[in-house]
Amino acid sequence: MATATRAGAAVTATVVADRIRQAIFAGELVPNQRLVEADLAEMYGASRGHVRTALSELTVEGVVERIQNRGARVRSVPLEEALEIVEVRSALEALCAARAAQRLGEEEAQLLQRIGRDMEAAVEAGDQSAYAQGNTELHATLIRLSGQATAAATIDRLRAQAVRFQYRLFAQPGRSQQSLPEHLAIIEAVCAREPEAAASAMREHLMSVGSAIEASARTSG
Amino acid sequence: MATATRAGAAVTATVVADRIRQAIFAGELVPNQRLVEADLAEMYGASRGHVRTALSELTVEGVVERIQNRGARVRSVPLEEALEIVEVRSALEALCAARAAQRLGEEEAQLLQRIGRDMEAAVEAGDQSAYAQGNTELHATLIRLSGQATAAATIDRLRAQAVRFQYRLFAQPGRSQQSLPEHLAIIEAVCAREPEAAASAMREHLMSVGSAIEASARTSG
DNA sequence: TGTGACAATATTGTTCACAATCAGTTCCAT
DNA sequence: ATGGAACTGATTGTGAACAATATTGTCACA
Numbered sequence: 001m002a003t004a005t006r007a008g009a010a011v012t013a014t015v016v017a018d019r020i021r022q023a024i025f026a027g028e029l030v031p032n033q034r035l036v037e038a039d040l041a042e043m044y045g046a047s048r049g050h051v052r053t054a055l056s057e058l059t060v061e062g063v064v065e066r067i068q069n070r071g072a073r074v075r076s077v078p079l080e081e082a083l084e085i086v087e088v089r090s091a092l093e094a095l096c097a098a099r100a101a102q103r104l105g106e107e108e109a110q111l112l113q114r115i116g117r118d119m120e121a122a123v124e125a126g127d128q129s130a131y132a133q134g135n136t137e138l139h140a141t142l143i144r145l146s147g148q149a150t151a152a153a154t155i156d157r158l159r160a161q162a163v164r165f166q167y168r169l170f171a172q173p174g175r176s177q178q179s180l181p182e183h184l185a186i187i188e189a190v191c192a193r194e195p196e197a198a199a200s201a202m203r204e205h206l207m208s209v210g211s212a213i214e215a216s217a218r219t220s221g
Numbered sequence: 222m223a224t225a226t227r228a229g230a231a232v233t234a235t236v237v238a239d240r241i242r243q244a245i246f247a248g249e250l251v252p253n254q255r256l257v258e259a260d261l262a263e264m265y266g267a268s269r270g271h272v273r274t275a276l277s278e279l280t281v282e283g284v285v286e287r288i289q290n291r292g293a294r295v296r297s298v299p300l301e302e303a304l305e306i307v308e309v310r311s312a313l314e315a316l317c318a319a320r321a322a323q324r325l326g327e328e329e330a331q332l333l334q335r336i337g338r339d340m341e342a343a344v345e346a347g348d349q350s351a352y353a354q355g356n357t358e359l360h361a362t363l364i365r366l367s368g369q370a371t372a373a374a375t376i377d378r379l380r381a382q383a384v385r386f387q388y389r390l391f392a393q394p395g396r397s398q399q400s401l402p403e404h405l406a407i408i409e410a411v412c413a414r415e416p417e418a419a420a421s422a423m424r425e426h427l428m429s430v431g432s433a434i435e436a437s438a439r440t441s442g
Numbered sequence: 443t444g445t446g447a448c449a450a451t452a453t454t455g456t457t458c459a460c461a462a463t464c465a466g467t468t469c470c471a472t
Numbered sequence: 473a474t475g476g477a478a479c480t481g482a483t484t485g486t487g488a489a490c491a492a493t494a495t496t497g498t499c500a501c502a
Contacts, residue, residue, distance in 0.1 A: 012455095013277070036482095038482095038483075038484095047456065047457060047458090048457085048484095049455095049456065049457065050456085052274075052484090053274055053277050056274050056277055056278055057278065057280075060278045060282060061281060068463090068484090069462075069485075070464070070483085070484080071483065071484065072484095081370070084370065084371040087316065087369065087371075087372070088371050088372050088375060090316075091312040091313055091315070091372075092312055092313070095308065148305055148309070149305065150306055151309050151312075154309060154379075158375075233485095257454095258453075258454070259453075259454095268487055269487085269488090270485095270486065270487065270488090271486085271487095273455090289493090290453080290454060290455075290492080290493050290494060291454080291495090292454065292494095293454095
């Protein structure tokens with residue numbers, strides 16, 4: 001159980017919302033888990049009112065589900081919706097990849113290539129954690145380089161919703177071997193400043209992610 | 222000033238949020254207009270607490286802006302961001318158009334063609350309002366036929382943010398003449414069950430919308 | 443006339459107590 | 473034993489009171 005924050009600190013609704021989001025992301029709060037207002041208030045050292053508005057905000061974001069008079073729980077995203085989310089992400093990240101290819105400077109190109117080499121090394125060394133980190137870094141970097149703040153915010157929210165399925169993916173054996181070439185293809189296309197090719201490569205990669213999620217869910221329940 | 226809702230009715234936070242959203246959409250609340258909690262509470266017959274959480278939710282959605290201790294106001298979306306929104310919509314609606322083309326039944330095809338004829342007739346008759354209605358119906362129908370609930374929700378939210386710019390667009394003389402063929406091209410591609418062509422046509426159309434918004438904003442302020 | 447300090451007002455932020463509701467349990471009549 | 477009505481404990485929903493903060497208005501003084 002987490003220790004309460006030091007007394008007297010202003011724990012506003014936004015802070016509570018961040019903590020809960022983070023806890024869901026870290027797997028400390030699992031889907032369908034009940035979120036009792038009083039418990040959260042004590043846990044984070046906030047008033048119940050703040051917890052309440054935090055839960056309202058998280059409901060709008062789609063990570064929490066509320067039922068009248070029955071409280072809030074971590075929303076359980078069904079497989080079907082997770083696949084939809086991947087499709088939407090595919091469209092948006094393809095846009096970002098294309099824009100990144102258009103705006104790419106020499107320095108940024110080297111950064112992307114460095115990330116590619118790290119991922120390659122991680123696969124060779126069999127270091128899953130390093131590979132996962134490289135994956136996150138690559139996607140985040142491309143989104144950042146695209147300069148599309150709106151797309152970035154949208155993607156962030158969608159990812160937060162489907163976080164459960166992301167985890168399963170990296171646990172899948174042989175997954176990194178399959179996705180590495182896809183990632184390298186994206187990097188290559190972006191560094192070649194070819195927007196169309198970059199978008200294609202990203203779409204192809206996320207289509208493969210979708211298939212992997214589906215396969216993983218169908219077998220492991 | 223609007224009359225208060227009948228006393229005793231349960232005016233929950235969600236209802237207040239809907240009303241405010243609607244008021245912004247209808248242009249009754251303009252960008253940068255201050256949203257004083259007590260006023261809204263009286264106007265909608267809700268308690269201040271409900272108004273407060275409604276404002277929190279709308280802030281998350283991006284239609285309202287809040288500053289600590291200084292209250293809420295209707296967020297003024299800058300041109301730059303509006304153009305970003307159009308780009309993101311372009312990516313998402315292209316996805317929807319493609320999916321709609323894949324899933325299209327005979328009945329739905331006839332519906333689309335009917336909408337197309339209506340829009341054509343509206344342009345010939347010079348009926349701006351009918352054309353705008355057809356435009357809304359076409360986009361909404363394609364999104365619905367795509368079966369992509371996630372994309373639909375995302376597009377809805379984005380449109381709510383940029384509503385101010387939509388208005389200007391229809392006021393622009395000759396705008397319908399330009400966009401009609403784009404709309405017809407979308408309908409044709411979808412009815413031909415060609416996903417790629419449908420996506421292309423939609424992208425092209427929204428690119429044109431982007432240009433028109435930019436032109437309109439640069440000249441009129 | 444302009445400027446700064448100060449007071450008055452308006453508005454938002456926070457907490458708390460109480461009402462409403464629900465799930466589970468007990469108990470009674472059949 | 474079984475179905476259902478009433479009870480109980482836990483939890484959420486609601487509104488109002490109070491505190492904190494920003495904005496506006498006032499006035500003395502240079």
